[in-house]
Amino acid sequence: MTLGMQKPGSESEKDPMKTTVLTCVMMALLVSCGGANSTTEVSISFAWSYRAGDYVRGVPTVSDEVVYVGADDNILHAVNAGTGESLWHYETADNITSSPVVFGDAIYFGSWDGAVYALDARQGELRWRYETDGWVTASPVISGETLYIGSHDGFFYALAAEDGDLIWRYETDGRIEAGASLAGDLALVGSTDNYLYALDITSGELEWRHRTEGDIVSTPAIAAGTAYVGSVDRKFYALDAATGQLRWTFEAEYAIESSPVVTDGVVYVGANDGRLYALRARDGRLVWQYQSKNIIRSLPVVWGDLVFVGSDDGYLYSLDRETGALVWSYRTGGAIAAGPTVGDEKLYVGSTDRRLHAFTLGAE
Numbered sequence: 553m554t555l556g557m558q559k560p561g562s563e564s565e566k567d568p569m570k571t572t573v574l575t576c577v578m579m580a581l582l583v584s585c586g587g588a589n590s591t592t593e594v595s596i597s598f599a600w601s602y603r604a605g606d607y608v609r610g611v612p613t614v615s616d617e618v619v620y621v622g623a624d625d626n627i628l629h630a631v632n633a634g635t636g637e638s639l640w641h642y643e644t645a646d647n648i649t650s651s652p653v654v655f656g657d658a659i660y661f662g663s664w665d666g667a668v669y670a671l672d673a674r675q676g677e678l679r680w681r682y683e684t685d686g687w688v689t690a691s692p693v694i695s696g697e698t699l700y701i702g703s704h705d706g707f708f709y710a711l712a713a714e715d716g717d718l719i720w721r722y723e724t725d726g727r728i729e730a731g732a733s734l735a736g737d738l739a740l741v742g743s744t745d746n747y748l749y750a751l752d753i754t755s756g757e758l759e760w761r762h763r764t765e766g767d768i769v770s771t772p773a774i775a776a777g778t779a780y781v782g783s784v785d786r787k788f789y790a791l792d793a794a795t796g797q798l799r800w801t802f803e804a805e806y807a808i809e810s811s812p813v814v815t816d817g818v819v820y821v822g823a824n825d826g827r828l829y830a831l832r833a834r835d836g837r838l839v840w841q842y843q844s845k846n847i848i849r850s851l852p853v854v855w856g857d858l859v860f861v862g863s864d865d866g867y868l869y870s871l872d873r874e875t876g877a878l879v880w881s882y883r884t885g886g887a888i889a890a891g892p893t894v895g896d897e898k899l900y901v902g903s904t905d906r907r908l909h910a911f912t913l914g915a916e
Contacts, residue, residue, distance in 0.1 A: 593914075593915070593916045594856065594857075594858070594879075594913075594914065594915050595912070595913070595914040595915075596870065596880050596882075596899070596911050596912075596913060596914075597911060597912045597914075598882075598909075598910075598911055598912075599636070599898060599910040599911055599912045600635065600636030600910050601636065601907045601908065601909050601910065602619075602629070602631050602636045602638070602907065602908040602910075603906055603907050604621075604623035604625050604627065604629055604906050604907070604908065605623065605624075605625030605627065605906065606623050606624035606625040606647075606906055607623060607624040607886070607889075607903075607904040607906060608621060608622075608623045608624075608902030608903060608904070608906060608907065608908055609623075609624065609647075609649045609889040609890055609902060609904065610622045610623075610648060610649045610650060610651045610652075610691075610890050610902060611651035611691070611851060611890045611891045611892075611893055611902075612651070612892075612893045612900040612901070612902060612908060613651060613652045613653065613654060613659075613893065614633060614893055614895030614896055614898075614900065615654040615659075615673070615895075616654075616673075617632070617633045617634060617896055618630050618631065618632065618633055618639060618673070619631045619632075619633050619893075619895075619900055619908065619910075620652045620654070620659055620661075620673075621651075621652070621900075621902055621908055622647075622648025622649060622650060622651075622652065622661060622663075623647075623648060623902070623906070624647040624648075624649075626643055626644050626645060626646055626647060626648065626663070626665075627641045627642065627643050627644070627648065628641065628642045628644070628648055628652060628659075628661060628669075628671070628676075629641050629908070630673075630676060631908065633895070633896045633898060633900075633910075634896075636908075636910060640675060640676035641676065642669075642671055642676045642678070644663040644664075644665050644667065644669065645663065645665035645667075646663055646664035646665040646666075646687075647663070647664040648661060648662075648663050648664070649664070649689050649889075649890070650662035650663065650688055650689055650690060650691050650692070651691040651731070651890070652691075653691065653692045653693065653694060654673055655694045655699075655713060657672065657673050657674065658670050658671065658672060658673055658679060658713070659671050659672075659673040660692045660694070660699055660701075660713070661691070661692065662687075662688025662689065662690060662691070662692065662701060662703070663687075663688055664687040664688070664689065665687075666683060666684050666685060666686055666687060666688060666703070666705075667681050667682060667683050667684070667688065668681070668682040668684065668688055668692070668699070668701055668709070668711065668716070669681055670713070670716060679716075680715055680716035681716065682709070682711055682716040682718070684703035684704075684705050684707065684709065685703070685705035685707075686703045686704030686705030686706070686727065687703070687704040688701065688702075688703050688704070689704065689729050689730070690702040690703070690728055690729060690730050690731045690732075691730070691731035691771070692731065693731055693732050693733065693734060693739070694713055695734055695753060697712060697713050697714060698710050698711065698712065698713060698719060698753070699711045699712075699713045700732050700734075700739050700741075700753065701731070701732075702728025702729075702730075702731070702732065702741055702743075703727075703728055704727040704728065704729065705727075706723055706724050706725065706726060706727060706728065706743070706745075707721045707722065707723050707724070707728070708721065708722045708723075708724065708728055708732070708739070708741050708749070708751065708756075709721045710753070710756060719756075720755065720756035721756065722749070722751055722756045722758070724743035724745050724747065724749060725743070725745035725747075726743040726744030726745030726746070726747075726767070727743065727744045728741060728742070728743050728744075729744065729767075729769045730742060730768075730769055730770050730771045730811065731771040732771065732772075733771055733772045733773065733774050733779070734753065734774070735750075735774045735777075735779060735793040735794070736793075736794070737752060737753055737754065738750045738751065738752065738753065738759055738793065738794070739751045739753050740772045740774065740779050740781075740793065741772075742767075742768025742769065742770065742771075742772065742781060742783075743767075743768060744767040744768070744769065746763055746764050746765060746766060746767060746768065746783070746785075747761045747762065747763050747764070747768070748761065748762045748764070748768055748772065748779070748781055748789070748791070748796075749761045750793075750796060759796075760795060760796035761796065762789070762791055762796045762798070764783035764785050764787065764789065765783065765785035765787070766783040766784030766785030766786070766787075766807065767783065767784040768781060768782075768783050768784075769784065769809050770782055770808070770809055770810060770811040770812075771811040771851075772811075772812075773811065773812040773813055773814050773819070774793055775814035775819075775833060776833070777792065777793050777794065778790050778791065778792065778793055778799060778833065779791045779792075779793040780812045780814060780819050780821075780833075781812070782804075782808025782809070782810060782811075782812065782821055782823070783807075783808060784807040784808070784809070785807075786803055786804050786805065786806060786807055786808065786823075787801045787802065787803050787804075787808070788801065788802040788803075788804065788808055788812070788819075788821055788829075788831070788836070789801055790819075790833070790836060800835055800836040801836065802829070802831055802836040802838070804823035804824075804825055804827065804829065805823070805825035805827075806823055806824035806825040806847075807823070807824045808821060808822075808823045808824070809822075809823075809824060809847075809849040810822030810823065810848055810849050810850060810851065810852070811851045811891070812852075813851065813852050813853065813854060814833055815854045815873070817832065817833045817834065818830050818831065818832065818833060818839060818873070819831045819832075819833050820852040820854070820859055820861075820873070821852070822847075822848025822849060822850055822852065822861060822863075823847075823848060824847045824848075824849070826843055826844045826845060826846055826847060826848060826863065826865075827841045827842060827843050827844070827848065828841065828842045828844070828848055828852060828859070828861050828869075828871065828876075829841050830859075830873070830876060839876075840875060840876030841876065842869070842871055842876045842878070844863040844865055844867065844869065845863065845865035845867070846863050846864035846865035846866075846887070847863065847864040848861060848862070848863050848864070849864070849889055849890075850862035850863065850888055850889070850890060850891045850892070851890065851891025851892075852891065853891055853892050853893065853894055853899075854873055855894045855899070855913065856915055857872060857873055857874070858870050858871065858872065858873060858879060859871050859872075859873040860892045860894070860899060860901075861891070861892075862888025862889075862890070862891065862892060862901055862903075863887075863888060864887040864888070864889070865887070866883050866884050866885065866886055866887055866888065866903065866905075867881050867882065867883050867884070867888070868881065868882045868883075868884065868888060868892060868899075868901050868909070869881050882909070882911070884901070884903035884905050884907065884909060885903065885905030885907070886903045886904030886905035886906070887903065887904045888901060888902070888903050888904075889902075889904065890902060894913065897912065897913055897914070898910050898911060898912055898913060899911040899912075899913055
């Protein structure tokens with residue numbers, strides 16, 4: 553796909569709005585207090601926005617005061633985290649929705665042109681490129697000196713991070729659209745053949761697989777020996793990460809495309825019914841749910857007492873992570889298809905309004 557290009561640039565649109573939330577009883581219980589007499593002041597203020605040439609549909613990555621994010625203008629953008637100014641950009645032959653990973657002095661990501669890329673993180677110069685036979689929308693994960701990533705060609709690849717040489721690959725019967733997670737010596741990855749696979753990271757041999765009744769298009773979360781993953785069959789699964797044995801399921805009203813996050817014994821996951829669910833990790837009991845106005849396929853992010861999540865309704869929401877109460881929201885000019893990122897005391901999120909939005913976070 554070739555899209556109309558627009559020269560990358562940045563805009564420091566200083567928003568006069570500054571939202572300050574008191575996380576205590578005095579502020580209508582917006583966020584539960586740390587103690588009966590404790591008060592925590594949290595501020596979320598607009599910092600800047602950076603305009604790409606097309607939709608921004610990947611999760612940003614922050615490293616050494618640089619934000620890296622891909623866009624549908626076929627470009628990986630490197631942006632100054634403090635100012636929103638462009639540092640460099642690298643153009644591929646198609647959309648970039650893969651979330652980049654920084655490892656050492658290199659940055660790795662995939663493109664819809666079917667390739668996996670490794671660039672110098674400081675200058676954006678190409679180090680190596682590995683060709684697959686399908687779109688690479690998945691985000692890479694790195695362990696030791698090996699990079700693991702899936703492709704729409706159905707293969708899950710293990711590549712040498714140094715030079716991109718193929719170490720092994722494993723074929724599924726569907727597309728691999730999302731990233732893998734590592735659990736000890738296993739890589740857990742989902743496919744549109746309805747299976748969650750557990751592969752030995754050294755040999756690529758199948759250790760176990762668990763069948764759902766729908767496509768798996770999200771990245772599993774691993775916590776305390778349990779793998780958590782959603783499926784288009786509307787169910788959310790908790791599996792023993794070592795054996796694949798089912799521990800519990802939870803059913804939403806519509807498909808689950810959101811990748812989950814687990815914090816302090818609670819799993820947060822969005823669904824196409826527009827809800828963000830908070831589930832007790834040990835048994836799947838519903839703790840709370842928050843209803844947005846459209847699909848939530850965004851990865852939630854926890855920061856302090858808050859959980860941030862985006863929606864196709866264009867809003868970035870901040871919720872009390874214990875109660876699910878709405879604390880703050882910000883409307884972008886398009887859908888938020890991927891999750892936000894917190895780093896360098898800022899919150900970053902992309903939108904189909906073609907912008908990367910940045911907010912300054914503060915807590916006292």
